[in-house]
Amino acid sequence: MIHLKVNGASKAFSGDPEMPLLWYLRDELLLTGSKFGCGIGICGACTVHVNGQPVRSCVVAMSSLAGKEVITIEGLSLHADHPVQLAWAQINVPQCGYCQSGQIMQAAALLKSKPNPTAHDIDEAMQGNICRCGTYQRIREAIKAAAEVKA
Amino acid sequence: MSVEVRFASRRDFLGGLFSTGALILGARNLPARNTPDLDVTKSAWNPSVFLGLNTDGSVIIVAHRSEMGTGIRTSLPMVVADELGADWSRVRVEQAIGDKRYGSQDTDGSQSIRDFYVIMRETGATARLMLERAAAAKWHVPAAECRADNHQVIHAASHRTLSFAELITAAAAQPVPQKSEIVLKDPAEFKYIGKGVPSVDLTDICTGRAIYGFDVLVPGMVYASIERPPVLGGKLKHFDDSAAKQVRGVQQTVVIDEAKPPYAFQALGGVAVIADNTWAASQGRKKLKIDWEYGPHAIFDSGAYKKSLLEAATKPQKVVRNAGDVDAALSSATKVIEASYYTPLLAHAPMEPPAAVAHYRDGKVEAWAATQDPQAVQETVAKAVGIQANDVICHVTLLGGAFGRKSKPDYVAEAAILSKKIGKPVKISWTREEDIHFDYFHSTAGMYFKAAVDSSGRPQALLARSVYPPIGSTFDDKQRYSDTGELSLGLIDIPFDIPNIRAENGPAEAHVRIGWLRSVANIYHAFGVQSFMDELAAAAGQDPVEYWLAALGSPRKIDFEAEKTKYENYGKSITDYPLDTGRLRKVVEVVAERSGWANRKPAKGQGWGFAAHRSFLTYVAAVAQVEVDTAGKLRIPRVDLAVDCGPVINPDRVKSQFEGAAVFGVSVAVLGEITAADGRVQQSNFNDYLVARINEAPSETHVHLINTEGLPTGAGEPGVPPMAPAICNAIYAATGKRIRELPIRKQRLT
Ligand code: FES
Ligand code: FES
Numbered sequence: 001m002i003h004l005k006v007n008g009a010s011k012a013f014s015g016d017p018e019m020p021l022l023w024y025l026r027d028e029l030l031l032t033g034s035k036f037g038c039g040i041g042i043c044g045a046c047t048v049h050v051n052g053q054p055v056r057s058c059v060v061a062m063s064s065l066a067g068k069e070v071i072t073i074e075g076l077s078l079h080a081d082h083p084v085q086l087a088w089a090q091i092n093v094p095q096c097g098y099c100q101s102g103q104i105m106q107a108a109a110l111l112k113s114k115p116n117p118t119a120h121d122i123d124e125a126m127q128g129n130i131c132r133c134g135t136y137q138r139i140r141e142a143i144k145a146a147a148e149v150k151a
Numbered sequence: 152m153s154v155e156v157r158f159a160s161r162r163d164f165l166g167g168l169f170s171t172g173a174l175i176l177g178a179r180n181l182p183a184r185n186t187p188d189l190d191v192t193k194s195a196w197n198p199s200v201f202l203g204l205n206t207d208g209s210v211i212i213v214a215h216r217s218e219m220g221t222g223i224r225t226s227l228p229m230v231v232a233d234e235l236g237a238d239w240s241r242v243r244v245e246q247a248i249g250d251k252r253y254g255s256q257d258t259d260g261s262q263s264i265r266d267f268y269v270i271m272r273e274t275g276a277t278a279r280l281m282l283e284r285a286a287a288a289k290w291h292v293p294a295a296e297c298r299a300d301n302h303q304v305i306h307a308a309s310h311r312t313l314s315f316a317e318l319i320t321a322a323a324a325q326p327v328p329q330k331s332e333i334v335l336k337d338p339a340e341f342k343y344i345g346k347g348v349p350s351v352d353l354t355d356i357c358t359g360r361a362i363y364g365f366d367v368l369v370p371g372m373v374y375a376s377i378e379r380p381p382v383l384g385g386k387l388k389h390f391d392d393s394a395a396k397q398v399r400g401v402q403q404t405v406v407i408d409e410a411k412p413p414y415a416f417q418a419l420g421g422v423a424v425i426a427d428n429t430w431a432a433s434q435g436r437k438k439l440k441i442d443w444e445y446g447p448h449a450i451f452d453s454g455a456y457k458k459s460l461l462e463a464a465t466k467p468q469k470v471v472r473n474a475g476d477v478d479a480a481l482s483s484a485t486k487v488i489e490a491s492y493y494t495p496l497l498a499h500a501p502m503e504p505p506a507a508v509a510h511y512r513d514g515k516v517e518a519w520a521a522t523q524d525p526q527a528v529q530e531t532v533a534k535a536v537g538i539q540a541n542d543v544i545c546h547v548t549l550l551g552g553a554f555g556r557k558s559k560p561d562y563v564a565e566a567a568i569l570s571k572k573i574g575k576p577v578k579i580s581w582t583r584e585e586d587i588h589f590d591y592f593h594s595t596a597g598m599y600f601k602a603a604v605d606s607s608g609r610p611q612a613l614l615a616r617s618v619y620p621p622i623g624s625t626f627d628d629k630q631r632y633s634d635t636g637e638l639s640l641g642l643i644d645i646p647f648d649i650p651n652i653r654a655e656n657g658p659a660e661a662h663v664r665i666g667w668l669r670s671v672a673n674i675y676h677a678f679g680v681q682s683f684m685d686e687l688a689a690a691a692g693q694d695p696v697e698y699w700l701a702a703l704g705s706p707r708k709i710d711f712e713a714e715k716t717k718y719e720n721y722g723k724s725i726t727d728y729p730l731d732t733g734r735l736r737k738v739v740e741v742v743a744e745r746s747g748w749a750n751r752k753p754a755k756g757q758g759w760g761f762a763a764h765r766s767f768l769t770y771v772a773a774v775a776q777v778e779v780d781t782a783g784k785l786r787i788p789r790v791d792l793a794v795d796c797g798p799v800i801n802p803d804r805v806k807s808q809f810e811g812a813a814v815f816g817v818s819v820a821v822l823g824e825i826t827a828a829d830g831r832v833q834q835s836n837f838n839d840y841l842v843a844r845i846n847e848a849p850s851e852t853h854v855h856l857i858n859t860e861g862l863p864t865g866a867g868e869p870g871v872p873p874m875a876p877a878i879c880n881a882i883y884a885a886t887g888k889r890i891r892e893l894p895i896r897k898q899r900l901t
Contacts, residue, residue: 015399016399016400016430019428019430020430023428023429023430026366026429027428027429027430028428030368031359032359032362032365032366032368033359033360034359035363035365035502035503035551036503036580037503037504037583037837038583038836038837039582039583039836040583040836040838042836042837042838043502043583045502072359073358073359074358074359076358077358080354080358085357085358088357089349089354089357092349092350092353092804092807094220094350094352094353094356094357095220095222095552095807095808095811096218096219096220096501096503096549096550096553097220097352097356097549097551098501098502098549098551098552099502099551101359104357119850122845123846124846126845127844127846128844129844129845130502130837130842130844131502131814131845132500132501132502132552132554132815132842133220133502133552133811134810134811134812134813134814134815134848135807135810135811136814136843136844136848137810137848137849137852138807138810140845
């Protein structure tokens, strides 16, 4: 039995310890906000926070999560009002939206570690997150806007 | 495991959503439109339902097109609301299920606004008139003095108002006005059209609540993962599933019969592992031991195939456009310039791979799918399980990107076949590897161009040849030549004023399923034509934009009929949507001005490139600025796109489509390539099928919308075609290196 916290709630997992966190979140907890895009840790669609750090939940085995705290897009804010979410909405970042929960989680983690990221910092931190619709320009803009709100 | 139902099962259109006495404005009540050339628009009125008003004043508008990122689920309902005089905050948008009565729901070809803008306006205006007449009757004043605005009807002279809620029952009892009685709003009165509103899905997307095909949950659902024949047309010889069945969570395996050519939208077949969750299904599938018979397409080798396309392009082929006498002009020319170009197969790779749930029950199927075309789902699923299309209900989820992939519902057929076999709702969610391996690929093309130029360098004759496996091969496996429709995507409609011009198309056999990808054959045709024009400009020692405009000639509407050339014009009348070189000239002038083309001062290693192309009836000109460092690394600091797509309905979403097209264009130009050996696709995931990441995308994209009057055209696709040639022409300007083959990353830039 693996005990962990997801969005503040205590959970116990007794399935295949090799199962990646992403499928536990999506298929068992029905938290479908974290998306599948590649399954090998190179697209960022599944990004969640584990103990505050952004991770690709598709390659994190459940066995490594004992005692950890997981935050998903559903748990990022109570009222859709995290500065990153607000900036995303204000700048109309999403097109299809599928990559955006991963983008938002990655951006939120970036701003936590670097409250005033440079353009280079942003490209560096966000290059693991693919947006096939090509919303990158607005992602950059929204991160800057969120940084200003936070600052 | 507890499962929540995310999609109510609903057979009727809006029936269940309304209180008695509600005004449900159906097309059956609406006057027929007199547009005999448009099947799409004709059928849209018969007898579907787009709009309903509840007695509490709430308005429900049906979105019958699929949302894959364009914002169409917002934009079309917004048009209805504006004409209705509704307050957008009191409008709810409902996604339609698949039903012919809505007209075409095939969200493809950049045509949603083009085909439905006027219909949506008329829908709103009809209901508005009925509300105004109901108010007029209550007040005993002429209806012409009443005006619906902001969810109420106003009689200005007497300062009286009645809310929609107060009027709906009376309005519903009004006779439905004739089409001739409807007066559309003056554009000056628009509140939402031309301005835009935030997308209805914006908050759900930002909070992870938006539901895509991958996210559908249905009670009792099981998860399937399918091992398909690795080569198109391959057959299952033998399989051993004993190890697969040992995997925790695996329930059973099921064989799906192989598809037979033509493959169309059939399930490809293979062995499915059914499990309790996605992970168990995929782990079980890895444990299957299967022997395949590979079949005739195992000979496919993309390297050899490329050579054959390029070679065929240098030989005389089937003539598809012929004006003047190209041969005579070429043989008497003082200078002849020629070049060959090549583009590879591409995969769509939408961020959400294909996904669907289907439930077969009592001879009927209920399906939930990320699909661009729910009516094609109905037909495909019906055929796959042997029932009638009417017995298939297709709910449409949000689509996590599509780009043409999700108009081919083979994955929904898989879910339905499995559900019929095991008697439970089945979820299919493809892995990225499956998505890339089993795509309906964007075609690979070999092209050849030859021009005779006069002493001033201006082209007097142009020969353009294109050889590629046609999309038609997916639906008729004997087809080798392209249809006129596909050839009309940038080959037949070369717009330059060249007295002698001939276009030819050569045959090619397909070894994979070929499909349409965002802007389709325009991708390679624009790359070839627009690169070749840049070569001619360079040979003439002239500025590329000036040269291009001179070759375009004075503004005119190209008369294909006078040339006896068959041209399809995106299925639209050439009278209503002419190929107007004046509009093409205009976007070129705008992009040159707004990018600062004339005053450009590129430093060493920097270059500016230009291209312009009309596709989907929209005119687009691009200027790309590139930097190539001493190691040959490419950067794209800025892209400018000037766009004439007629009147713009939702400017921010149109802009975002072109911003996205610039990035998609970078993927096409710089990164994307599918290859095959022994009939198998060699790429598997984003590690070897590369798409643009944030650091590879243009640092800035400036979209300049020219809001012209007349008919709206298209926005989703036309930004893509000019991107690859603009980037390659910029690389030439920066380095002197001419790129004649994509992707650029395979070329040495130093
Ligand atoms: S799905 Fe996890 S990184 Fe792509
Ligand atoms: S918004 Fe569609 S993939 Fe990013």
